[in-house]
Amino acid sequence: MWHILIALVCGALLAGCGDGGIAPRSGRGAELVRTSHGVVHVRADDFGGIGFGLAYAYAEDNVCMLADTLLTVRGERSRYFGGDAGPTIGKNGEYSVAIDYLNQHTFDLRNEDSDFFFKAYLDVQQLRAGYAAASPDARALLHGYVAGYNQYLREHGHALPAACRGAPWVKPIGIDDIYLLIAEKAIHASGQVFPHQILAAARDAQGGVRLAAAVPAPQWPAMGLGSNGVALGGDVTVNGKGMLLANPHYPWFSTDRFYQVHLTVPGVYDVMGVSLGGLPTVLIGFNKDIAWTHTVTKAAHFTTFRLRRDKRDAAGLTYLVDGAPERMTERVVEVQLRQADGSQRARRKTFYYTRLGILMDAPGLPIDSGDFVVLGDPNRNNTRLVDQWLAMGRADSVRSLRAALARIMGLPWVNTVATDRYGNALYIDSSVVPHMATETFLSGCRLFGLPLLFDGSRSACHWGADRRAPPGIFGAESAPWLLRRDYVSNSNDGYWLTNSRQLLTGPGQSRYSPMYGPTHTPQHLRTRLGFVQLDALLAQRSALELADLRDLVFSNRVHAAELVLPDLLAGCAGTVDVTLRAACGVLAAWDRKVELDSRGALLFWQFWLKAVKLPPIWAVPFDAADPVHTPRGVAPDVLPPLLAQLQETAIELTAMGIPLDAPLRDYQVDYRAGIRTALHGGIGDIDGVYNALHMSFPLTPQGYEHVVWGTSYVQLVTFDDAGPVAHGVLVYGQSTDPLSAHYGDQLPLYTSKELLRLPFSENEIRADRNYRRTTLPQK
Known part of the structure; x- marks a missing residue:
């Protein structure tokens, strides 16, 4: 210390x-x-x-x-x-x-x-x-x-x-x-x-407090972050070695952009992949022995606590824990504000802290007027991130990778999917998760669902501890993980469905804390399509190649259409409405994909965005024993409102001047430095497209004119006797400067579904046709 x-x-x-x-x-x-x-x-x-x-x-x-x-x-x-x-x-x-x-x-x-x-x-x-x-x-x-x-x-x-x-x-x-x-x-x-x-919850210099009515109720947002990760084990690969697909879905225009790097300290550290937004290390990558990627977890990485005020304190800064008083600490924060004339004006606010976290205003949570809520965040002072990723880059197998994760526990909010040259495939959620054991949930400590609200007035309801773990979070022995020789996969859904042949939970029970996310619940369509495709490939042939993983991510299948259209189109039979008949005809001819030349994708998207808001449409309900293939089908009593939504969508598109059978390339585009590029890909969790792109909704007569977030980096890795064999593409390119040669220069590769060989060995690097070397002495 x-x-x-x-x-x-x-x-x-x-x-x-x-x-x-x-x-x-x-x-x-x-x-x-x-x-x-x-x-x-x-x-x-x-x-x-x-x-x-x-x-x-x-x-x-x-x-x-x-x-x-x-x-x-x-x-x-x-x-x-x-x-x-x-x-x-x-x-x-x-x-x-x-x-x-x-x-x-x-x-x-x-x-x-x-x-x-x-x-x-x-x-x-x-x-x-x-x-x-x-x-x-x-x-x-x-x-x-x-x-x-x-x-x-x-x-x-x-x-x-x-x-x-x-x-x-x-x-x-x-x-x-x-x-x-x-x-x-x-x-x-x-x-x-x-x-x-x-x-x-802060007070300004005059002692005023912002009205709670003006504050939104706390909720869990989409965050604009997602990913697909697949690791194949040696039992299902052609060469008997591991294979990895890394497919993060991150913002295209923000500080969370990826950057392709290869970092080498000879004899000590040699890792290639991507960093994120200026972080000085490889976050997703590979070395000569292992390859790994991350996906955003379903785990909760914070808790909120209700605290009882001590009514004896007129200032209202004292709270009670097990009946004993504790006083909040205060910190005055000053911000300089530029004025219209260029001068500066200082403004100050006072913020309040307890040992459980920072004070927050939380309308909508079930607390009495004399209570208050604080946010507990074990990542607030998490300084283990750099050491964690450095240790991962030094691992020489997935077992040593797991040991490195257990030793440091520094990953803030991501799962890890990894493989090695020996043919092992690993999934683990070793992210920073507040230590709230299942027993704590069952003891009456939890007062509310999401965000998770606990009774902070009882010390028994505070964060616990694990052996060999930082204070207040779960250690590796409490984290969900699975080691396989066939495959593991995650697409931002529950840890319990990591391999369709081995669910990480039994009927109605879980080995892990509820903090790691719910079990026995329907999974996103993107998750389900990933397993459908993997299992179908392995049913066709027992040994896969890198090209199979490339085809998986770029299949551009719309799983929602695959599940819904058979019943929906059957319901169209006999309709006399001209508009509805035209729409049904377009969807019947559509390839049920989001390729550049797919005709019907726009119509289905606009329809499906409304359809998912209807009451449950499925004929076959969710079955926790078969989470990949359920729910499915359209219930007969839901067909009429679905057809009405389809008719309404067709009318709207026609009013905008968009043909019902318009090819996707005419309306899903990205503009960079004055260059227009048509894009394939779909929404992801909503429509069940693995290659997810979240566009600038809503649709206009000009189409979707830029990507907000989605497929940002694709990396495929396997191994041969000489080292890693890697291919990849950074979709938006290395630079944010529109005049740079690397501003969007990889976007055409994405459009053509082309992944470049990533040069790792010294011979590969020197053989690159654009090789350029600079010595940078520190001055």
Whole structure:
């Protein structure tokens, strides 16, 4: 504990020394190689050099986005853009500067609210203390990253991309900035779900409190994040070695964009894959022995607690735990707001904290007027992420990978799907999950469903602990996992359906805490289609190749149509309505896919988006013993309203001037730097398309004009005797600068379903036709 105490003192007295006051060497520089499409290969003698080279390369491609991200996590957007402004967006539909995650997706925060939230929620002193306990390699990596970014600005700050050229907010950074950058990623599925509620509980300088009526009730949003992951074991592959499909569905225009990297410290670390939004490590990738990917879990990564106020305290800052009083702590947060004349005005808010979490306003939860609610978030000060991914990259089998996950427990909100050269396939949810055992749920501690509300006035209802796990979270021995020699798969659904031949639960029971998500519930159509396709392939032939995984992700089958159209079209027989007959004819001729030339996909989508809001339509109900194939079919009494919805949809499309049999390529498009690209793919969970794309709904006469989030990176990996054999595509390309050669240069590859060989060995790298090597000495 001595290193944590040193870091806390350092933060309090020196305000920024960090890392116990001793900054590790950031390396002596790096070798930077670019191969086709700007894929980055960084080689250095130590991890400081790796961080240095990676930051320099990332700034070459995304300096404006990274600077904008840092502005957000520092809570300084209002200082430069004003408090009422929203996210930074480019012109003509192009996002020249990244939109920060909080503003782009669910929360619609003004800059002032964003600044107050991040300054109140992210605690730099606690982050410094956590990183003081990190490994020397992790600390060196982060310090090297700071040095690399700052050197890039010194050398190229006079010639930045147009989106941030001459901007005063593009400035050198310190180690605290990187801590904040990583911390923001950690809270995507916890603190970042509730900014409005946290802000509403704060008091402003005049002592006023925002009215609860203006605050939305807490809920679990879609988050704009998803993925498919499949790992094949040696029993079902041609070469007897493992195979992996990584298919994350992430935002195309935000700070959660992926970036293709290959990081090498000779003899120590050699990993290729993708990083995320400036994080200085490989998150999804492979080495010579293993390959892994992540999917967003169904687990809950936070809890809320009801606390009873101590009525003896007139200030209302004292609460009771087991009848004993405890007082909240207060912190005043100041935000600088740019005025119309360019001057600055300070505004302050006071935020309140308990040992269980931060105070939040939570209308809609069942609490008395004398009670209050706090948010418990074990990811708020999770500083184990970098060490976790570094340890994963050093694993030499899926068993050692699982051991690395168990040792560190740093993954914030993702499952892991992995395979190795020995033919083992692993699924595990070793994410950071609050320790609420099944017994706690059954003891009357839970007061409400989602968000999970517990009785904080009883210490027996607080987070528990596992052996060899960080305080307050479940350890690896409590986490769902499955090791197989055929396959494991996850598409953001329940852990219990990881392999259709071995469910991780028995009838009506579960070995794991309810915190890991519900069991015995219907699964998304995208999940079901994944298993339908896998099981059908294995029924046809016992040994699969990489091409089979490519075909699986790009099959573009619409599973909802496969389940519904037979009954729906039968119900069309005999109809005399001209419009309905035309619509049914189009759907009958449709290939039930979302290929570029599929005719009928638009009609079905627009119809299905309404149909799913009807009462349950299925003829065969869900069966927990057969979750892949149930529910299915259309109940007879639901056919009339379904046909009415189809007729209404056809009328709407016709009114917009869209032919009912219009090919998808005419209406599902992406515009980049003035270039129009038609896209295949579907919605995913709603319509059951594996290759998910979430477009800019609603449909207009011009179509869906850009992707919000969806298939962003596709990576296929297997092994031969020499090492990994990998293919991939980063759909939107390496750069966010519209003038870069790597701005959208991989989008045509996605359109043609082409995956490029990823050069891993030194010989492969040097043989790349676009090989370019640069030596970056640290100055």
